[in-house]
Structure formats: C-alpha cells, structure tokens
Amino acid sequence: MDRYLFGQWLAGSTHTVHLAGASIGAWRMATAALADPRAGFARLTEDYIAQTYELDPGRTLPNAAQVSRGFEQELRAFFDGQVEALLAHRRYRLHIVTSRGRHVLGREGRVRTPLGYAGALLSNALSRRTLGAWLERVVFSSPGETLPVDLSDLRHRQVRLTAENFRPALLASCSIPFALKAVHDIPGAPPGAYWDGGITDYHLHWNYPSINRGAAPGLVLYPHFQKAVVPGWLDKSLKHRHHATPFLDNVVVLAPDPAWVRTLPHGKLPDRSDFKRYATDLAGRMAVWRRAVAESERLADDLAVAVAAGPRLTVEPL
Numbered sequence: 001m002d003r004y005l006f007g008q009w010l011a012g013s014t015h016t017v018h019l020a021g022a023s024i025g026a027w028r029m030a031t032a033a034l035a036d037p038r039a040g041f042a043r044l045t046e047d048y049i050a051q052t053y054e055l056d057p058g059r060t061l062p063n064a065a066q067v068s069r070g071f072e073q074e075l076r077a078f079f080d081g082q083v084e085a086l087l088a089h090r091r092y093r094l095h096i097v098t099s100r101g102r103h104v105l106g107r108e109g110r111v112r113t114p115l116g117y118a119g120a121l122l123s124n125a126l127s128r129r130t131l132g133a134w135l136e137r138v139v140f141s142s143p144g145e146t147l148p149v150d151l152s153d154l155r156h157r158q159v160r161l162t163a164e165n166f167r168p169a170l171l172a173s174c175s176i177p178f179a180l181k182a183v184h185d186i187p188g189a190p191p192g193a194y195w196d197g198g199i200t201d202y203h204l205h206w207n208y209p210s211i212n213r214g215a216a217p218g219l220v221l222y223p224h225f226q227k228a229v230v231p232g233w234l235d236k237s238l239k240h241r242h243h244a245t246p247f248l249d250n251v252v253v254l255a256p257d258p259a260w261v262r263t264l265p266h267g268k269l270p271d272r273s274d275f276k277r278y279a280t281d282l283a284g285r286m287a288v289w290r291r292a293v294a295e296s297e298r299l300a301d302d303l304a305v306a307v308a309a310g311p312r313l314t315v316e317p318l
Contacts, residue, residue, distance in 0.1 A: 002028060002031070002032065002041045003038045003042065004301075004303065005223055006038075007037045007041065009307065010032075016144070016145055018092075018095060018145070018148065019092055020095040020097065021095070022200075022201045022202070023196050023197055023198040024048075024174060025204075026096045026197060027044065030094055030170060031044050033089045033094050034082055034085075035082070035085060047074060049286050050286065053066050053067065055280065060275075060276045060279045061179075064180050064181050067180045068171070068175065071180065072171055075167050079166070084163055087162070087163065087166070093145055093147070095147050095161075096139065096197070097139050097200070097201050098138045098139075098172045098186075098197045099135045099136070099195045099197055099198075100135065100136045100138045100189075100190065100194050101135060102134055102136055104134075105120070106192045116134060117134075120234060121234050124234040128235070128241070131232065131234065132154050135155075136155045137151065137154050137155065137157075137201060138159060138194065139157075139158045140159050140160070140165065140169040140186075140189070141158055141159070141161050143161075146158070148210075149208060149210055150210035151207070153207060153247075154200060159186075159189045160188060162188060164187045165186050168187070168194075171183050172194035173197040174196060176195070176196045176198075198233045199232065199233045201231070202235065203228075203229040203231070204222075204229070205231040205245070208249070208251050209246065209247070209249050211250075220251045221251075222253045223255075224254065225256065225269055227253060229253065244317075254303075256296075256299060260295075263295070264292050264295060266288070270288065270289045274289070
C-alpha cells in the first residue's frame with residue numbers, strides 16, 4: 001500500500017506534505033521521502049521480513065542489545081548516502097516522533113527503567129496528560145515548513161532534524177522499551193534517554209483540526225492497520241481511549257477491513273509476536289509474512305483501480 005500511496009498517488013501532488021511517524025511508522029515516512037520511494041518500500045519490506053537474530057540458549061527472543069545493534073546497522077545501510085537529499089526534499093517534510101524520558105527515566109537502568117515505566121503506566125491510567133511527568137514527546141523535524149499541528153495536549157518539544165541526528169533519532173523512535181536499548185543524548189536535542197515514539201504517540205492521535213487555523217481547510221491522510229487511532233502505547237488496554245474524538249474530525253483513515261485481516265495467517269497482521277511464535281523457524285515466519293504482503297499488494301491494486309475510476313469511494317465515520 002505504501003508503494004502505491006507514496007510512489008504513485010502522492011507523487012502527482014504539488015503541495016507541501018508533512019510526513020509524521022513514530023516507531024516503524026517513522027521509518028516508513030523516512031522511506032517515503034527517498035528519491036525512489038517505490039524501491040525504498042520494496043527493500044524495507046524485504047529487509048523487515050528477512051531480519052533474524054542469533055538467540056541465546058533457552059531464549060525465544062533476542063536480547064535488547066542485539067536488536068538495537070541490528071537496527072542501527074540496518075539504518076546505516078538502508079539510508080547510506082541518501083540522508084541529505086531526504087532532508088532537503090522539495091515537498092516532503094519529515095517529522096520523527098520520539099519519547100524522551102524524564103526524572104527516573106532520564107537514563108536507562110536495570111531498576112530505574114521498569115520502575116519509571118510502572119509509574120508512567122499508573123499515571124497515564126489516571127490521565128493521559130500526566131504521562132508528561134515521565135515522558136516528553138520530542139519531534140525531530142526536517143528543515144522547511146514547521147509541523148502545522150498543535151501538540152500542546154502533552155508535554156512536548158520540537159528539534160531540528162539534521163544529517164547528524166537523523167539516524168539516532170530514527171533509531172530512538174523504533175526503540176521499544178525492554179525490546180531495544182534506549183538511545184541516549186541525541187545531537188542537537190536535550191540530553192536524556194530516548195525511546196519509541198509510540199510510547200507517547202502510539203497512533204498519533206493529535207489535534208489535527210488545528211492545521212486549519214488561519215489556513216485553507218486541509219485533510220490528514222492516515223494509512224493505518226486498523227480503524228481505531230489509539231493515543232499512546234500505554235492506552236492499548238484502555239478501551240475507552242480508542243474512540244474517535246474531535247481531534248480526528250479532518251482525518252481520513254485508510255485501513256483494511258477486519259474481515260480481510262481475518263483471512264490472513266493466524267487471522268491477524270504480522271507483528272512482533274511472530275518472532276516468539278516461530279522462534280528459530282525463520283522460513284516459516286518469512287513465508288507467513290510474505291503471504292500477508294502479497295495480499296496487501298492486491299488491496300493496493302484494488303485501491304488504485306478505485307481511485308482511477310473517480311471520486312466514488314465510500315467513506316465511513318470513525
């Protein structure tokens with residue numbers, strides 16, 4: 001789907017496009033800003049499917065240091081020689097979302113990290129805004145037009161995205177606590193430990209109507225894997241926060257039908273749980289993931305046909 005959206009559909013537009021992403025979504029948006037996004041997404045898909053780690057005896061998952069090293073090496077190889085052009089893209093402005101630890105989460109540690117996230121979990125359960133006492137949303141933005149969204153719903157700051165901090169910022173945005181190591185002291189940003197941007201902004205449930213203040217009305221396209229736009233990673237179990245809010249009034253979510261998802265292997269989209277499910281059966285996991293990719297390519301083909309046919313797509317309320 002990304003190959004069609006960014007390699008074909010959006011390629012025909014002429015206006016400035018803001019690409020915001022957290023976690024693997026940040027990597028996706030950075031790929032969209034490459035000179036050849038279709039080739040970039042093809043490589044990202046294959047590299048993600050083919051990733052493998054040597055497991056320690058008795059473990060079904062690699063340790064955090066292993067995964068971080070693997071991600072960092074892949075980032076360097078994937079974007080080698082392309083960062084400067086990506087940041088200077090004529091129309092695309094990239095915004096990488098990270099979560100910066102505060103107080104006890106200011107540095108990673110065997111005791112302080114689980115203690116800090118336990119505190120964040122409890123505080124967030126009471127009020128999402130109190131999450132800012134533990135974690136700060138830090139958005140790294142490429143030069144050019146600033147991100148036109150009001151981010152004041154949560155403690156936040158914006159930092160200039162440069163060639164020097166591009167890789168550590170992107171690695172941090174993908175660094176799931178306990179699954180990867182935190183990234184410390186990113187150049188050009190406040191010191192501290194930086195983690196997955198999905199912790200503060202799991203699905204970027206932002207105040208999108210704010211982009212229209214004093215400007216021509218605009219829409220936000222959200223290519224997503226489900227209908228619900230969950231605010232933060234710690235909100236996953238808080239179902240009352242999964243509903244649409246006025247923040248999404250001008251958002252168009254492009255997501256697969258749950259009935260289609262149920263036709264995939266195990267009745268779900270590929271995710272990290274498959275690493276544990278398949279453990280050392282690399283061929284088995286890769287086969288299942290490639291089948292899901294093939295099915296999603298058919299979805300993209302159907303969308304392309306529908307778009308080419310004219311403005312007759314059915315839009316449903318969130």
